[in-house]
Amino acid sequence: MKGRHQPLSPGVPIIELDGVRLSYGTTAVLRDIDLTIRCGERVAVIGPSGSGKSTLIRCMNGLAVPQAGAVRVFGSDLRDDGALRYCRRHSEMIFQSFNLYAQRNVLDNVTLAPMKLLGLPRRVAEAAARQHLEAMEIAELAHAYPFELSGGQRQRVALARALAKGPDILLLDEPTSALDPERVQGVLQAIERATERGITTVTVTHELGFARRQASRVVFMEAGCIVEDVPVPQCLDAPRSTRLANFLNGRL
Ligand code: ADP
Ligand code: MG
DSSP states (O other), rough: OOOOOOOTTTTTTTEEEEEEEEEEETTEEEEEEEEEETTTOEEEEEEOTTSSSSHHHHHHTSSSSEEEEEEETTTTTTSSSSHHHHHHHHHHEOSOOOOOTSOOOHHHHHHHHHHHHHHOOOOHHHHHHHHHHTTTGGGTTTTOOGGGGHHOOOOHHHHHHHHHOOOEEEEESSTTTOOOHHHHHHHHHHHHHSSSSSSSEEOOSSHHHHHHHHEEEEEEEEEEEEEEHHHHHHHHHHHHSSHHHHHHTTTO
């Protein structure tokens, strides 16, 4: 692969968007976005519905492709096929709806990729999977099938499955917005615990309490633009822009 990725040490740029523009038809969804995320950062992306948050994070693993500008992940431009493969292999995305393999039990859901993609022997993959399920507080569900689980439990399985691949980057797109209200906090806490150490995260969320606890930095988007991009306390306690203040007030 051309443009080998850089070694990962804290503070090294790991996701870089440079003049990114993306439209669907005549709708401009991302308007000239510059954003650098460094290794180990935990970024929360907030903003009104339709402001381009999902599209922004989908650009970070090539699920959305900008018409102009560059996206570099692990130091390499995702337009390069090798860079895209490397990115897909070393970053994981969690969606609002938990895309589990319906015909497989929980343990298989978590071990399949490590065995197939990473070539781990079943014994090793299962031991690791059980640790991830334990961390997600669903160890007892190893042999259950997705249809038997609540939304919160399914999302915990999706998280265990993502983490079992040992990603350097975890992208989360409103991971709790499809859950029953009583399941939300438990899943957010599980995400907080799982992302305490080192992994770079970018989370689209409307949960401002979670953003305050988990994130180190908040990006506020509106109409395809980044309006604020600052460390958490400043952003949420003393927003600089009237637009962010209004957004935050609307949520109180
Ligand atoms: P957010 O996640 O902030 O709600 P999105 O990134 O999902 O915003 O969407 C931003 C805008 O792009 C919206 O107007 C949405 O309708 C439009 N959009 C998103 N995905 C597509 C798509 N695949 N095709 C057409 N329009 C889309
Ligand atoms: Mg969205």
